[in-house]
Amino acid sequence: MQGMGEALSLALQMVWSGDADLLEIVLLSLRVSLSATLVALLIGLPLGALVAISRFRGRNLVLIVMNALMGLPPVVVGLVVYLHFSRSGPLGFLGLLYTPTAMIVAQTILIAPIVAALSRQVLEDLHAEYAEQFRSLGLSKVQSVQALLWDARYSLLTVGLAGFGRAVAEVGAVIIVGGNIDHLTRVMTTAIALETSKGDLSFALALGIILLVIALGVNAAVQSVRMSAARMSYV
Amino acid sequence: MSDVAATSLAPVAAERGAAPIMPLSVRDLHLRFGDSVVLDGLDLELGPAGCTVVMGPNGAGKSLLLKLMHGLIQPTSGRISWDGHPPAAVTARQALVFQKPVLLRRTVAANLDFVLKTRGRDRARLGKLLDHVGLAHKAGQPARRLSGGEAQRLALARALATEPEVLFLDEPTASLDPASVLTIERIVAQARDRGVRVVLVSHDIGQARRMADDVAFLYRGRVTEHAPAAEFFPEPRCPAARDYLNGNVVV
Numbered sequence: 001m002q003g004m005g006e007a008l009s010l011a012l013q014m015v016w017s018g019d020a021d022l023l024e025i026v027l028l029s030l031r032v033s034l035s036a037t038l039v040a041l042l043i044g045l046p047l048g049a050l051v052a053i054s055r056f057r058g059r060n061l062v063l064i065v066m067n068a069l070m071g072l073p074p075v076v077v078g079l080v081v082y083l084h085f086s087r088s089g090p091l092g093f094l095g096l097l098y099t100p101t102a103m104i105v106a107q108t109i110l111i112a113p114i115v116a117a118l119s120r121q122v123l124e125d126l127h128a129e130y131a132e133q134f135r136s137l138g139l140s141k142v143q144s145v146q147a148l149l150w151d152a153r154y155s156l157l158t159v160g161l162a163g164f165g166r167a168v169a170e171v172g173a174v175i176i177v178g179g180n181i182d183h184l185t186r187v188m189t190t191a192i193a194l195e196t197s198k199g200d201l202s203f204a205l206a207l208g209i210i211l212l213v214i215a216l217g218v219n220a221a222v223q224s225v226r227m228s229a230a231r232m233s234y235v
Numbered sequence: 236m237s238d239v240a241a242t243s244l245a246p247v248a249a250e251r252g253a254a255p256i257m258p259l260s261v262r263d264l265h266l267r268f269g270d271s272v273v274l275d276g277l278d279l280e281l282g283p284a285g286c287t288v289v290m291g292p293n294g295a296g297k298s299l300l301l302k303l304m305h306g307l308i309q310p311t312s313g314r315i316s317w318d319g320h321p322p323a324a325v326t327a328r329q330a331l332v333f334q335k336p337v338l339l340r341r342t343v344a345a346n347l348d349f350v351l352k353t354r355g356r357d358r359a360r361l362g363k364l365l366d367h368v369g370l371a372h373k374a375g376q377p378a379r380r381l382s383g384g385e386a387q388r389l390a391l392a393r394a395l396a397t398e399p400e401v402l403f404l405d406e407p408t409a410s411l412d413p414a415s416v417l418t419i420e421r422i423v424a425q426a427r428d429r430g431v432r433v434v435l436v437s438h439d440i441g442q443a444r445r446m447a448d449d450v451a452f453l454y455r456g457r458v459t460e461h462a463p464a465a466e467f468f469p470e471p472r473c474p475a476a477r478d479y480l481n482g483n484v485v486v
Contacts, residue, residue, distance in 0.1 A: 133337040135307055137397065138327030143353050151340040233379035234340040 010202035015209055022203070026210055029187040032100050032174070033167040036107035040163050043108070044115025045156065049145050051116075052123035053131075066120065069113030074106075078176030081106040085177065098179040103187070106173040111163035118159040122152050154229040161222045165215060256317040256325050256400055257283040257432055259304065264313030266299060266456075273299055274310070275456030286423070286433040288443040288464075290476070291453030292485040297436045298334070300453065301403045304434070305331050317401075327354075330399035334406045336390035338378040343370055343389055346378045350396045360396070368392040369418060384415025391419055401432045408442065420446060440480060444468055452476040454485070 014022055051062060083089050085097040085105075096102045126148055134144045149156070171189035178185035180194055188207045195204035229235045259281040266274035273296040281287055289297050302308045304315060306322030317325050339346050344361060351358045365371045368388040373381065378389060387407055394402060404423065408416040420442065427433045427448075437443050443450065447464040452473055460473040471477045479485045 130337060130339075132307060133333070136305060136326065136331045136333075137350060137354070137393075139353055147339065147349065147353075232377035234377060 004201075007201040007205050011206035011209060014202065014206040019206070022206055022210070024183065025186055025188055025191050025207065028100065028185075029168060029189075029211075030214075032103045032187060033107060033164055035104045036111060036167045037160060037164040039104065039108045040112040040115045040167075041160055044112045044163075045119050045149065046145075047112075048116040048119030049123050049149060052120045053127050053141070053145065053148070063120075066113060066117040070117050072110055072113065074110055074170040074172030075176065077106055077110050078173035081109065081173070081177045097177065098181060098185055100178070100185060102177040103174045103185060106177045107167040107170070110170065110173055111167050114166060115159055115163050118162060119152075119156055122155040122159065123148050126152050151234075154226050154235050157222055157225060161218060164218065168214065169211070254318070255283065256320055256328055257281070258318060260314075260316045261304070262314045262316075264300075264303065264315065265311045266296065266303065266308075267311045272456055274303075274313075277313070277453075277457050279451060279458050279461065281432070281434070282449075284427075284430065284432060285448035286427045286435060286446050287449050287451055288447035289434065289436045289451045289453060290438070290440075290443055290479065292475075292479060295453040296456055297453050298405050301331060301405050301434065301436060305329055305403055307331070325401075327397075328399060329401040329403065330394035330397050331403040332387070332390050332394050332405065332407045334409055336386045338381075338386060338389060341378060342375050343378050343381065344374040346389060347393055347396055350393050354397050356396060356398060364392045364396055367395070368422060382412075382415075384411045384418075387411060388415060388418060388422075391422055395422075395426060399431060401434065402426055404433070404435045406436050406438060408437075408439065416442070452479070 051059070051066070081102060082097065084091045085094065085102050086092055087097070096105070127144075130144075130148065130151075134147070139147070169189065171193055174180075174185070174187055175190045175193065178187070178190065180186050180190040186194075188211050192204045192207050192211070195201070195207070226235060259279070261277060261279040264274050264277040264279075265272075277296075277300070289300065291297055299308065303310055304322055306324070306326040315322050339349060341349070344365065347361050347364055348358060350356070351361060362371065362374075365374055368391060370381075370385060370389055370392065373385065378386070381389060391404075391407065402423070407423075408419055411419070423433055423435070424446065433446075435443075435446055437446070444464070447467075449461065449463050450467040451458050452460040452467075452471070452475070454473065454475040460467065460471060460476050462472070467476070468480070471480060475485050
């Protein structure tokens, strides 16, 4: 067990020197979580848009379910995905368990509802403003949705960030379906959990620092984009 | 803003080869929201050309009448016929300029280009349209940063970009600066002269005098007087219209 100060200085050294193991873990983390965010956007945005501009029976129920799914517990998602991908599961033949792909699937399931629910809210507000003008212009439903998505682009950027933030920070789902295998499925959060329990605090701290910097950096970047968009009244 | 540009701006139906959608016939139109009666057996006939100004006290249902004629809302009962077509079937052949323009979160030019593109119009006309409404120098600026008058001129350019046969305007110049008011009036008058049928809701009696070929006066859910401007302004027959023109409160 190292002292806090010693661990921290070792951690900073590791980050500074670009330790190869560290870099590999960080890059896999980003690959998995960015892929999951991208897929979640592809699923969640059209779904959110569809619910935003449609009126149908049972819509309120759909909204309740969408909002409730935002709070899916990662370990439960991990467990369900595990059951599907395990050798005896319905998708076991794919041989995806303990691969980055399985981790992407789990994180996508985790954050697609977040993207859908948040984008639904954003697009519904914008639709309330645009709907009459769009009908007057004789736009088709597809044209309306395309215009809504484009005009909400800066708000939707924040939605994507919320999804990415949730994905990159969660540990429960990826540790179950990925297995935290060195050089294969070890990502920042699972490595931090493992190294902490092993007592290698400096490696855990180094990863923790990087994770924090990524989270803060991405947030700051999105915030500054939104602020310049606001200056042009685009938000 | 040259006349050359103006003449080539908006080909009307006849030039496009489609059968025109005038005249308009509105018969026994009722519109109710719960207990409140907005339109109560309204009749109106509009001829093929010119500018009709719809006047009347607040709450007479002028804006809702425009939306009904444009097919944006449905009446409780009654019939609106654009030469046999129901409003919803001809919405895309008309354009409505709202009192408060709703502009996209894009540049001025992109707002116009969006309409030209989605409506399959000639996108090369973009520059001409901007020039026509005096916004060429603002092309690259965010549309939602425009002043009230500029925003409304852009809304008007957008309406003209659709090459409408009928142009509705719902108090388009309310609370705008005088220069923008005159610019908008001139552009609307040019459109009318090219054969676009104009229906303008206005509270501004001076504007009504400048623009109207005929006036429809709305009072208590009906058109109580519909007359050529030359007859209406000197001698309105409807007592409510007389009070209204004299500046008395009409309820």
